[in-house]
Amino acid sequence: MDGHLGSIGAGHMGGAILRAVLDAGLYPPPSVHISSPVPSELEAFAQCDTGSDNAAVVNASGLILLATRPQQVPGVLREIAPHMSGKCLLSIAAGVTVSSIRALLPPDAYVLRVMPNLPLAYGAGAAVLAKPEGVPEGFAGQARAIFECGGIVEVLDEDLINASTALGGSAVAYFFRMAAVMRAWGERNGIPADAALNIAAQTMLGASKMLTGSGKTPGALAESVAVPGGTTEAAFRAFDETGFDGALIAGLDACRDRGIALYKSC
Numbered sequence: 001m002d003g004h005l006g007s008i009g010a011g012h013m014g015g016a017i018l019r020a021v022l023d024a025g026l027y028p029p030p031s032v033h034i035s036s037p038v039p040s041e042l043e044a045f046a047q048c049d050t051g052s053d054n055a056a057v058v059n060a061s062g063l064i065l066l067a068t069r070p071q072q073v074p075g076v077l078r079e080i081a082p083h084m085s086g087k088c089l090l091s092i093a094a095g096v097t098v099s100s101i102r103a104l105l106p107p108d109a110y111v112l113r114v115m116p117n118l119p120l121a122y123g124a125g126a127a128v129l130a131k132p133e134g135v136p137e138g139f140a141g142q143a144r145a146i147f148e149c150g151g152i153v154e155v156l157d158e159d160l161i162n163a164s165t166a167l168g169g170s171a172v173a174y175f176f177r178m179a180a181v182m183r184a185w186g187e188r189n190g191i192p193a194d195a196a197l198n199i200a201a202q203t204m205l206g207a208s209k210m211l212t213g214s215g216k217t218p219g220a221l222a223e224s225v226a227v228p229g230g231t232t233e234a235a236f237r238a239f240d241e242t243g244f245d246g247a248l249i250a251g252l253d254a255c256r257d258r259g260i261a262l263y264k265s266c
């Protein structure tokens, strides 16, 4: 079963991961086994082995992606536990810890935890893999390769997953919200909505490329745009007066703390 990938669930995130992996050719479609109670979600994976039997997926696979919603995880674990000996479960469920999963699986099953984000569907994801503890490199390497099909992978201690969710998993939506404000502002200033959104979105993309490609710090890049007495400096002054940084930090804190609360309830 080595070299066979399973997936329990194929919803928004599970489906995006599977699509990225198949598009990259990491696994041939017949060696990908997917179960879902939602037939329409399986239609996109007709070349794979699809069905609704979670135990059959585990039996056919070495590494199994667990892509259900967090509250559905305990029920799935109880169902698949008798089939998990020697296999590795790769969970993406927010807030569900490696130890809480291990507690419901046989002692010779392995567990990995990843926090992905949705841009992986566009090859621009940022996934955080909790440092694999006691997991054979074969499984850990496959997990990294899966998420590298859709972007970058950072490996961090598991107790940093909640903080990293505030920077990645959830942060995608902060930029969407910022784009919505910029588009609406552009319209109020007479710029057609489509053009305003294109300018804002392309600028976010360009800023990201400069951040990752220039070798310069965010502060140095900001300084190179915000020349004294100029337009950007005027914007920064208004941001300082209205507490832009403080609002961002409060949001990051709230996101991290919600992850910790979810963790305690799982």
Ligand SMILES: NC(=O)c1ccc[n+]([C@@H]2O[C@H](COP(=O)([O-])OP(=O)(O)OC[C@H]3O[C@@H](n4cnc5c(N)ncnc54)[C@H](OP(=O)(O)O)[C@@H]3O)[C@@H](O)[C@H]2O)c1
Pocket (backbone or CB within 6 Å): 008, 009, 010, 011, 012, 013, 014, 015, 035, 036, 037, 038, 041, 054, 067, 068, 069, 070, 072, 076, 092, 093, 094, 115, 116, 117, 118, 169
């Ligand atoms: N979406 C994101 O941006 C994001 C980011 C990071 C992490 N995640 C994590 O990814 C996981 C999935 O999120 P999602 O947004 O993809 O949710 P989703 O679209 O609801 O997908 C979950 C899928 O699992 C199915 N499912 C439920 N019970 C099942 C079972 N017993 N066996 C097999 N499949 C079952 C669900 O079917 P039903 O709808 O019929 O229940 C649904 O199709 C969550 O744990 C979430 O924390 C998501």
